[in-house]
Amino acid sequence: MTLGDLFQLSNCANCRQQFATKTRTRGCPRGGKQQAAVRSPRQRVPRIPPNPTLLLPKCKYGAVATPLRSASWGCSQEAAGTDPIAEEMRRVAGSMDSQAEHRADYFRRSNLFVMVAILAGLSYHGLAVFSPSTIPYDLLGPLGTVTKYLVENHKTLLNIGYLIIWLIHIGEALFALKLCRMKGITDPSTQRLWLVQTFFFGMGSLYLLLTYNPQKKSW
Known part of the structure; x- marks a missing residue:
């Protein structure tokens, strides 16, 4: 190939493209007409999937071994x-x-002040019913005066009131036993504790059981 041919090839755009893509031509006429280029077959480039982690190995728990996460x-x-x-x-x-x-053995003791107040009231009422002569009315001020009036004029009403109070305590104790079963307190000794405490202290014990919520999480 002479120097003139090389100069003509450099001025031919088609020939430069053929040389750039490493193709073979059957001669290149001046002006790049009537060329028959034979190009090498195009290599297929593998397509990258949308999520490359799908091709990475996984363990049985679903963890993917990515380059950043080994x-x-x-x-x-x-x-x-x-x-x-x-x-x-x-x-x-x-x-x-x-x-x-x-929950099976849940138990809470009543407030000490409430226990003392209820026991004192029941004891005083019991003395007024069964042994009114032992009560020092003069030392109790207004309370002694009211109690003496009730004992002397309304003894029957005082007795009926005392009986009703204990009947209410019995009903509260039985209701406490039912609440224990409803709230999952299945331990027999714990149920007896609630029964006895509610029998003596009434609402002072039953209130604790009513406000107890076994569904509340403790963890």
């Missing part, structure tokens, strides 16, 4: 032989079991 990190739980989901379920089940055990 396979040893993603499958660390598998290598250790523990399932994080199963561990969480066991933790929740254990908490629920402990909560159920706590």
Whole structure:
């Protein structure tokens, strides 16, 4: 190939393209007409999927070994032989079991001030009914005066009131026993404690059982 031919090839756009793509031509006429280019076959470029992590290995817990998150990190739980989901379920089940055990023997003692006040009132009422002569009316001020008036003029009403109070306490004690069963307090000794406490202290004990919410989480 002479120097003139090389100069003509450099001025021919089609020939430059053929040389750039490494093609073979059957001669290049001056002006680039009537060329028959034979190009090399085009290589197919593999398409990248939308989510490259789909092609990466996974462990049985779904952890993907990405370049930023190594396979040893993603499958660390598998290598250790523990399932994080199963561990969480066991933790929740254990908490629920402990909560159920706590509900089965749940008991709260009444307030000390409430217990003393109720016992003092019942005892004083009982003395006015069964032994009114032992009450020092003069030392009790207005309370002694009212009590003496009731004993002397309305003894029957005083006796009926005392009986009604104890009947109410009996009903509250039975209702407390029913509440124990409804709220999951199944321990027999704990049920007896609620029964006895409510029988003697009435609403001072029953209120604690009414406000007890076994559904409240303690973990």
